[in-house]
Amino acid sequence: MQLINHESMKDLRIIYMGTPDFAVPSLEILIENGFNVVAAITAPDKPKGRGQKVAISPVKDCAVKHNIPVLQPTNLKSPEFINELRSYNASLQIVVAFRMLPEAVWNMPEIGTFNLHASLLPQYRGAAPINWAIINGEKETGVTTFFLKHEIDTGKIIFQEREPIREDDTVGDLYARLMQKGAKLVLKTVQAIQRGDYPQMDQNEDQELKSAPKIFRETCQINWNQPTDKIYNFIRGLSPYPAAWTEINGKNLKLYLVKKLAMNNELKALSPGDYASDGKKYLHFHTQDGGIDVKELQIEGKRKMDIEEFLRGNKV
Template sequence: MKEDLRIIFMGTPEFAVPSLQILVENHFQVVAVVTAVDKPRGRGQKVIPSPVKAYALAQNIPVLQPTNLKNPDFHQELKSYRANLQVVVAFRMLPEEVWNMPEIGTFNLHASYLPQYRGAAPINWAIINGETETGVTTFMLKHEIDTGNILFQEKEPIHPDDTAGTLYERLMQKGSKLVLKTIKAIARDEYSLKAQNSKGLELMSAPKILRETCKIDWNHPAEKIRNFVRGLSPYPAAWTTLDTRGGEKVCKIYSVSNTHEQNPNLAPGQYISDNKNFIHIQTQDDLLSFDELQIEGRKRMSVAEFLRGNTL
């Protein structure tokens, strides 16, 4: 039955590559890949393909890069591949004409244990909110975002020192295995669909993270701020401003530690430093110690490295 599946894969970032790779390596027929248009990246602003496009080209899989997902010409091109199943991993929101096109339908891999953390940034928000558990879910697409009927789910613990980066890596691999499990079940016609049940739950959302979202509010408790920093590290990174002898500088903060100490002489946001080894900043309760940070135009560094070039 496996050979009957003709799959179109839709995805763009690194997170989606293992899911595409695991289908190719298990000899499923991926007839085309849909990904974002090439964009300038990095300091040199060199135009480079998305990670998914790079992998697809290496495997000689046709690549489509529509600028408008509602364009009738794109729809005709999509139909020409005669796919009966579409798989979406970390891609844009699809119009109904696209997700409803294949005979079997279109399923999506989402990096949370749905119905919790629907939205664009589930990994970040789960850590920011201090969750101890999340997961991955495959579900069939429908009109409302991240609300379709569930195919399969698996849970994943969030460790106390996890960052968005470390959790991303684990969910990327776990998610690819769940995609393979889902495809195999569909190929054998051995699956059922389960409606998302949010009854009695306080649903947490995962909206897109903007630069303003990332500014640290030192009026919060230390542990809440530590979770905030973890949830945004390494990208896009929480940030604050520090007054140095060279002027006020915007600093990305990648890692902080709770000292479990307080300084009654400091208001939230005020800090003390020996200008050699430590910067301690007052929160609503405890002092937090900066571990790793970065000022604009410089590399990520330890607090000791930072203080060697910047006097507070």
Template sequence: MNKLRIVYMGTPEFAVAPLEALLNAGCNVVGVITNPDKPAGRGQQIQEAAVKKFAVEKGLKILQPEKFRNEEFLEELKALKADLQVVVAFKMLPEMVWNMPKYGTLNLHASLLPQYRGAAPINWAIINGDKETGVSTFLLQHKIDTGNILFQEKIPIGDNDNVEVIHDKLMTVGSELVVKTVHAIEAGEYPQIPQENLSDEVIALKSAPKIFKEDCKIDWTKDLDSIHNLIRGLSPYPASWTELIPNETGKAIGLKVFTTEKEKTNHSEEIGRIVTDGKSYLKVAVNGGFISIKMLQQAGKKRMKTEDFLRGFQQIKNYHL
């Protein structure tokens, strides 16, 4: 059997593992499309995408278009004569690109579609307190994340799992699913399940829009589970945040919160009150108990454990949230 000519499209670390899995499985990857190099960080040094770095190591042909409708890029893409394109964590593609190969364009999405269509499916699944998530492979159509499902794989979400934990699990499971899907397409034995057929089985569809700074602000008036889920659903990136407000005059201090534990209990403390011994623990009174902060970052400082933060911020009792 002639192996399909595959063009792979992706940019971040999440997209490296599926590309590596395809190569390890002996798939015929004839080119890689990734984002152009761009300046980043304080020094504005030119940074290469994780997928580009990996593709360079493997000696793969690389294209980095500024615009997908550029005639020169389209000619280069056509010249690769792809039978199938595989997209993982990449930009939206125009139809002239995704519809070019004989078998179309396969996408890996980090949710159990049709749930969590959009840019941040891992974050929102955790923020919403879901107990499971997964990955889906599907064929691209006009509307984002709406194509026919090929295969899915589920994983559980633990009560304290954060985005980093679930990201890494889905990256591994997703890599295997991409290889499985490509082999099924090669063999001509793959299902195509319209997402409408799956959406009947769920109560309500949840979306996964891009996350902005205001989405990350902690509302301490919410219940214990909601606050804990928000914090772990944004950790380590982009990270939830709050502000320490001085009791008298002074400037508010920004805090990012990365790790918390729930303490379910009845209490008579004012909601949002900071409870601390100034040395080893820092808790916030909320509806249903206390949020115990374990890892945080003061604006302009490094990320640190709570006890290290308190050691250097002994005026904590002069602040409130």
């Protein structure tokens, strides 16, 4: 148990750090439960889309709606930002889907800084835990709150909640469930900290650890010389973003929704990576031991569409 001045627990001054939509429910649940969020830290505004209109982050949008001051530093180590952050006199900082923090930032509050991570730590430390859990065919994952320290995703665990991974889950499906489950865990963690009664458990590293490194477009190309199950998990684990891709008629083709096919006579006549189609209703790719039936896809230069719409406009 962490021993902190009990008076500081009753009047928690919280600074919240996050950027994408994943971080919004956690901020909202704190506000709804009356916690004193004194400032929000998020990414700078940036041009987005074809029109290059300046877009604000989902966390900034939420904070502004609730009249919470917003800081958008480009350099987390700059003396100006450090001084401004210190002026809020926060007793606790919470990080959900934000970038790495320098020690001068995470070590500033009296109680510390805790992070919400979308895995059951110590498994899947890194930038893309939801993707890699599905890509690796896991049946279960979860969310973890833990205190930050020097090494990434290695601090003392406060709480964890488990979440099953369904056979047909995409990253989008699992992301949505973990976003809500994570918000409830953030609230549980802050309530425990406010009471001054919360665990701090060392991460168990006496096991084989799987990592979750950042995913790049170049590594999202499908290798059809693999078993069907492995390719199926790979496609699910990258859908809807950044999306697994292959080539067809010299163009990139992103696959979003697929089903597995057992080996049949049509597929036996093909080599891995070859495809068959009736030109109307189906597109099947041959794998090492079966096939992939494409249901939703996007060809280069076009929008996402279902297979029948795609085949009406494209000859394969």
